[in-house]
Amino acid sequence: MPVFDLSMIKAFYDRMPKRISVAQNVIQRPLTLTEKILYSHLSEGNTSVDYKRGESYVSFNPDRVAMQDATAQMALLQFMMAGRDKVEVPTTTHCDHLIQAKVGAEMDLEIAKDVNTEVYDFLESVSNKYGVGFWKPGAGIIHQVVLENYAFPGGMMIGTDSHTVNAGGLGMVAIGVGGADAVDVMAGMPWELKFPKLIGVKLTGEMNGWTSAKDVILKLAGILTVKGGTDAIVEYFGEGADKISCTGKGTICNMGAEIGATTSIFSYDTKMGNYLRSTGREELALLADKQKENLKADPKVYISPEKFFDQVIEINLSELEPHLNGPFTPDRATPISQMAKRAQENNWPTEVKVGLIGSCTNSSYEDISRSASIAQQAVDNGLITKAEFTITPGSEQVRYTIERDGFIDIFNELGASVFANACGPCIGQWSREGAEKEEKNTIVHSFNRNFAKRADGNPNTHAFVGSPELVTAIAIAGDLTFNPARDTLFNNDGKSVKFEAPVGLELPDKGFDVKDNGYQAPATNGKKVEVIINPNSERLQFLKPFKKWNGKNISGVKLLIKAKGKCTTDHISMAGPWLRLRGHLDNISNNMLTGAVNFFNDETNSVKNQLSGNYGPVPKVQRDYKFNQVLSLVVGDENYGEGSSREHAAMEPRFLGVCAVLVRSFARIHETNLKKQGMLALTFAEKQDYDLILEDDTFDFIDLENFSPSKPLTMLVKHKDGTSHEIICDHTYNKSQIDWFKAGSALNLIRLQQT
Ligand code: MIC
Ligand code: SF4
Numbered sequence: 036m037p038v039f040d041l042s043m044i045k046a047f048y049d050r051m052p053k054r055i056s057v058a059q060n061v062i063q064r065p066l067t068l069t070e071k072i073l074y075s076h077l078s079e080g081n082t083s084v085d086y087k088r089g090e091s092y093v094s095f096n097p098d099r100v101a102m103q104d105a106t107a108q109m110a111l112l113q114f115m116m117a118g119r120d121k122v123e124v125p126t127t128t129h130c131d132h133l134i135q136a137k138v139g140a141e142m143d144l145e146i147a148k149d150v151n152t153e154v155y156d157f158l159e160s161v162s163n164k165y166g167v168g169f170w171k172p173g174a175g176i177i178h179q180v181v182l183e184n185y186a187f188p189g190g191m192m193i194g195t196d197s198h199t200v201n202a203g204g205l206g207m208v209a210i211g212v213g214g215a216d217a218v219d220v221m222a223g224m225p226w227e228l229k230f231p232k233l234i235g236v237k238l239t240g241e242m243n244g245w246t247s248a249k250d251v252i253l254k255l256a257g258i259l260t261v262k263g264g265t266d267a268i269v270e271y272f273g274e275g276a277d278k279i280s281c282t283g284k285g286t287i288c289n290m291g292a293e294i295g296a297t298t299s300i301f302s303y304d305t306k307m308g309n310y311l312r313s314t315g316r317e318e319l320a321l322l323a324d325k326q327k328e329n330l331k332a333d334p335k336v337y338i339s340p341e342k343f344f345d346q347v348i349e350i351n352l353s354e355l356e357p358h359l360n361g362p363f364t365p366d367r368a369t370p371i372s373q374m375a376k377r378a379q380e381n382n383w384p385t386e387v388k389v390g391l392i393g394s395c396t397n398s399s400y401e402d403i404s405r406s407a408s409i410a411q412q413a414v415d416n417g418l419i420t421k422a423e424f425t426i427t428p429g430s431e432q433v434r435y436t437i438e439r440d441g442f443i444d445i446f447n448e449l450g451a452s453v454f455a456n457a458c459g460p461c462i463g464q465w466s467r468e469g470a471e472k473e474e475k476n477t478i479v480h481s482f483n484r485n486f487a488k489r490a491d492g493n494p495n496t497h498a499f500v501g502s503p504e505l506v507t508a509i510a511i512a513g514d515l516t517f518n519p520a521r522d523t524l525f526n527n528d529g530k531s532v533k534f535e536a537p538v539g540l541e542l543p544d545k546g547f548d549v550k551d552n553g554y555q556a557p558a559t560n561g562k563k564v565e566v567i568i569n570p571n572s573e574r575l576q577f578l579k580p581f582k583k584w585n586g587k588n589i590s591g592v593k594l595l596i597k598a599k600g601k602c603t604t605d606h607i608s609m610a611g612p613w614l615r616l617r618g619h620l621d622n623i624s625n626n627m628l629t630g631a632v633n634f635f636n637d638e639t640n641s642v643k644n645q646l647s648g649n650y651g652p653v654p655k656v657q658r659d660y661k662f663n664q665v666l667s668l669v670v671g672d673e674n675y676g677e678g679s680s681r682e683h684a685a686m687e688p689r690f691l692g693v694c695a696v697l698v699r700s701f702a703r704i705h706e707t708n709l710k711k712q713g714m715l716a717l718t719f720a721e722k723q724d725y726d727l728i729l730e731d732d733t734f735d736f737i738d739l740e741n742f743s744p745s746k747p748l749t750m751l752v753k754h755k756d757g758t759s760h761e762i763i764c765d766h767t768y769n770k771s772q773i774d775w776f777k778a779g780s781a782l783n784l785i786r787l788q789q790t
Contacts, residue, residue: 036552038316039168040099040125044187047098048326050075051189055329057081065333067343068302069233069268072208076191078225086230088345089266092769094225097210099125099185099192100217103177104158105132105462105610106195106681108618110214111161112578114221117785121166121561123223127185128162129170129177130155132614136427136459137466140434144173144455154618156567157575164561165221174553175430175456178202178395181209182285183314183432183547188303188323188330193220197292197680197704198395198483203300204285205307206323206330208268210298211704213682215711215781222785227771231297232267234259235344238275240353244536245371245520247405248283249397249481249502252290253358254350257368262674264296266703267345271301272337275352280541281310282399289396290483293365295677295702303330306541313542314432357505359515361485362477362497364601371505375516383497383515389423389478390510391490392503393454394461397481398429400436400547405539406507407442409519412534413511414448417526421513422479424451427459432549439548449511460490463611467491477515479506484678486605488630492612504537575618580786581689581713583779589694590735593645595657595667597728598631602671603678604705606630608687610679617683620690627687628653628669635730643730654691661692670728671698676705685709689780695736697750697764699725710772713780720747720763727762731755742776744769 038044051071058074059066062085066074074082078094086093100122102110107128114122133154134147148155155172162169170180177194178201185192188206193199195217202209210228220226236255242248255269269291271284279287284301291299301307303323311320323330336343356370362383369377378385392398392406403426413420426446428434434456437443443453459465461482470491477497478490485498499515508519517524523531558564568575598606609626616623629640629652636650643649644656646663660667669688675698676684685708688696695715699722709716715736719725735751742748748766753759768776775781 036315038319039184041318043098043125044190044319045322047190048322051326051329054081061085065335065343067233067270067332067336068330069208069270069300071329072189072191073230075189088230089232091230092227093230094227095191097124097191097193097220097226100220101127101129101177101181101185101192101194101199102217103132103196104128104130104154105614105617106214107158108154108575109682109686110195110217111158112618113214113218113782114165115161115566116578116580116782117218117222119222122221124220126221127168127170128158129174129180130158130172131176131457132462132464134172134455134457134459135464135466136425136454140453140455147172147455153569153572154574157618159555160564160567163557164564164566166557166561168557169555171553171555173431173456175432176395176458178289179398179429179433182282183430187319188307189326193217193226195680197678198289200291200296200298201285201289201395203288203291203298204281205310206301206303208298208300211292211680213680213685213704213708213711215682216707218782218785224785229266232345234264234267234269235340235347236269236271237273237340237347237349238271238352239273239349240275240351241278242352242355245357245505246352246355247357247502247504248279248286250355250358251350251352252287253360253368253500254355255348256290256294256360256366258348259294260366261293261364261677262295262700262702264291264294267296269296269299270332270344271299272332276301277304277306279306280401281306282401285399286397290365293483295674297703302332303327309542314547357502359479359499359501359505361499363485363487365483365485365500371518374518378515384475384477385515386477387422387479387509387513387515388476389425390506391425391427391460391478391480391482392506393427393429394458394482395429396483397503398427398433400433400543401539401541402481402503403433403437403442405537406503407445408537408539409504409507409511409534410445410449414445416532417528417530418511418524418532420449420511422510424449424507424510425454425460426451427454427461428456431456431551431553432547435549436543436547440543462614463489463492464614465491479509479515481506486603486678489605508534573619573622574615576621578620580783581779583783584777586740588736588739589666592666592668592694592734593660594728594730594732595660595669595693596628596631596642596653597634597670598628598672598675599634599637600632600672602631602675604676604681604684605678607676607684608681620686623683624687624691625654627657627691645731657691657693666692666694668734669693669696670725671696672725673699674702675700677702680704682708682712685712685714689714706767710768710775711781713776713778715776717748717764717766720765724762727752727760729754742773744773
């Protein structure tokens with residue numbers, strides 16, 4: 036197959052050297068790789084400004100857009116309102132999130148095609164009409180397919196999924212965004228981002244034994260926590276980096292989403308060149324080889340990184356131990372040697388019920404071959420898996436190749452289930468038997484997130500994240516505390532077995548292969564293509580523009596919920612069964628904030644309706660406010676909206692009449708999503724003011740009429756007993772973002788510009 040969009044890439048490589056040298060002259064110091072790529076993608080062309088990291092808002096022209104089915108529906112419904120004939124940059128849609136894992140790949144895929152027909156028909160027709168490449172259900176998970184086909188060193192892309200960052204493994208600045216941001220880029224408009232800060236991670240030494248690329252990011256998550264990477268790009272370098280395979284680099288970048296990083300990146304090296312060649316992109320590898328110097332930082336950056344990055348962290352790969360992170364949060368890092376002690380201290384169940392490998396994070400040929408080497412040892416030594424064991428390949432190309440090379444047979448001998456090439460259990464699309472009983476239990480997986488309820492809907496499932504090879508060994512042992520480098524197992528004949536460290540192949544000796552990769556090119560002229568939406572559908576609904584702001588201060592706002600502790604997008608707009616409603620704003624709004632814990636009663640989905648005095652489910656109470664034309668406010672804690680890029684978490688409150696979200700701090704994508712949808716996204720200037728908010732409070736915004744950049748807003752908090760406080764609300768709106776608020780949404784502005 037020819038390389039996709041090669042002429043676009045060539046044109047970019049032609050521009051890049053000049054743009055970099057201009058930037059070097061303007062900035063007058065050596066540049067990191069991240070800066071080279073960002074300055075090569077400015078909307079203004081050659082730069083005339085030395086942008087301030089963490090401060091300047093900058094307009095970019097990304098090279099491409101990728102969307103997955105669960106977010107593409109809303110993104111494309113919005114794009115349809117933008118009044119364009121076709122997308123202006125190469126764009127793709129990937130059908131991966133809506134396939135439920137239950138029996139096994141073939142059967143599950145057939146069922147998914149059947150139950151999701153109308154959504155797939157819509158996505159296929161809308162993609163066809165607007166010039167968007169379409170990857171059918173079964174083709175694979177968006178990030179794996181992008182790495183195999185579209186990512187290129189030095190490029191810049193955005194995607195409507197937080198793990199878009201995976202493409203950093205091929206040297207790309209790849210950023211997860213909400214659908215409204217994707218609409219900007221698809222409509223050929225500049226896309227804005229606050230110039231990120233830079234975290235340098237120096238990798239020294241070399242991995243050995245059971246340690247894998249996954250452990251680099253599990254360790255880093257432990258150091259930086261789920262918010263440590265906020266508004267920053269993580270750039271990896273050092274002799275250790277050069278020894279990690281391209282897909283291993285992808286794994287590390289993928290899970291950078293779990294530390295809140297804008298994205299992560301590695302510089303171009305032979306590992307990347309080999310991967311490009313092995314995936315049929317020799318021509319692209321040759322182009323990248325010629326750009327080698329531009330695809331890494333300037334030499335002085337590597338000599339004294341502390342001068343050029345805002346923060347530098349060093350990890351010695353030779354000493355890095357395999358980790359398991361969890362439960363309930365991906366930054367709770369435990370080296371395997373300490374798991375027995377920690378599990379006991381925290382009362383985590385140590386019997387492992389299920390081990391799951393694969394997902395967009397860890398399903399490369401290397402991952403599967405290393406895991407298979409452990410499975411093979413188990414088979415050879417008469418061991419069986421104590422836990423259930425499942426595999427979700429990342430793409431049809433990987434699946435086809437690992438089947439050809441016999442790995443699937445090895446897993447089958449161990450009694451594993453192979454699920455479809457899709458997200459499946461990673462996003463609650465897992466029909467796990469008995470999950471409804473909500474028993475306390477432990478699972479281990481090689482995915483990236485482990486928030487409560489995420490995999491199987493059971494709030495008591497303790498999920499731990501580890502490398503696929505470690506997950507395989509632990510599934511066989513059925514024991515969370517099993518340290519394969521140290522411990523032995525006994526087979527049915529009572530013989531003791533100790534695993535040799537995993538071995539694998541970075542890339543297939545015979546190259547990758549696939550029969551049908553599942554790609555469908557769009558019509559060259561889509562004018563006549565009709566977009567299919569059934570007017571009676573409960574899953575798809577045309578959007579109506581949100582109302583514009585009337586220019587007046589907003590008052591009489593009621594508290595809807597004061598969320599306590601972790602409130603991720605999974606808490607705000609749960610996935611799993613709700614994924615099926617992602618194209619129907621009204622219907623999906625019935626899950627709004629149903630996972631958030633109410634500060635005042637420690638319960639989920641039970642808040643006080645200030646109009647009636649009764650407690651009720653959050654969406655129901657909010658619909659009552661809406662019916663009575665009362666606006667409301669959501670209060671939250673730190674890193675509110677962490678996790679996914681799903682803009683439903685912003686559109687639902689907007690649609691149901693929440694006007695503002697006031698929190699201690701935001702996760703980046705969610706904050707932008709709120710702004711784009713015309714909401715007020717505010718933070719407490721004094722973090723302890725969170726404590727002032729009471730259950731029966733009413734709020735007035737007293738200086739909204741003067742809403743302007745860098746000027747905090749003042750809100751009057753009125754308690755039921757007649758007392759009140761004025762509190763200061765910080766915000767990060769710049770001039771154009773305030774225009775979004777005024778217009779009612781960013782999309783309303785695009786529509787205005789169109790007419
Ligand atoms: C996820 O991993 O949480 C998801 C599901 O891929 C999301 C996107 C979504 O909610 O549709 C993400 O990471 O952005
Ligand atoms: Fe799919 Fe999970 Fe990857 Fe998200 S993290 S894209 S749900 S496999």
